[in-house]
Amino acid sequence: MSNWKALQDAVKTRFGSELDHEALLFIIGLQELAQVNRSFKKQEKLEIMHIAVCVLLAPYGFYKYTGRDADGWPHFESLKSLPSLTPKQQHRL
Template sequence: MLNPEETEAQFEQRWWELMNLMRERFGKKPDMNALLLLIGVQELGQGAGPFTKEQKQDLMHIATCKIFSYSGYYELDRVDEEGWPHYRLVRPVPFANLKEQERMLKWHVLEYFDAQEDEE
């Protein structure tokens, strides 16, 4: 869950550190869609593509489900015969205004990359 003890400044610092790392790695700062696509590709585990527009949307959906699984909103249901993960909604994601949604997404993306770092 969101860390209530983390100040807004600490949260923003973590976010900018991640953005700087992504800029170093890929040559430009990614937007949220690019981050979700990156996470989706990583979760699929089949390399960088090429992917159709529909597959890219599916990859972003996989990423969203994966990152929201950290808060118990989704869980992995199965992996199909082509290796694509499928998630099921466990409980509804709470309604939030646009600013809250952005912060929630950022927090979950940070958690994802923290978890990846822990696995290395």
């Protein structure tokens, strides 16, 4: 079983239903941000999802973690451009 499938199964067990990819990205981003006891503005929620994308794609050489800013937000350097993908390919990735 893939790690992604295992994560989906664990989330389904915990929350009683499957979450979509955006919800899972948000949860991963929150975990990386480690600031869960506060509310976030819409733009911050998008940035949290971007944190997750960076974390997930870093092992493939697309991003490199560069550290945290004064507010504790992680920052990443883009190392190479993401390829153009169809929606189906994006879902698979």
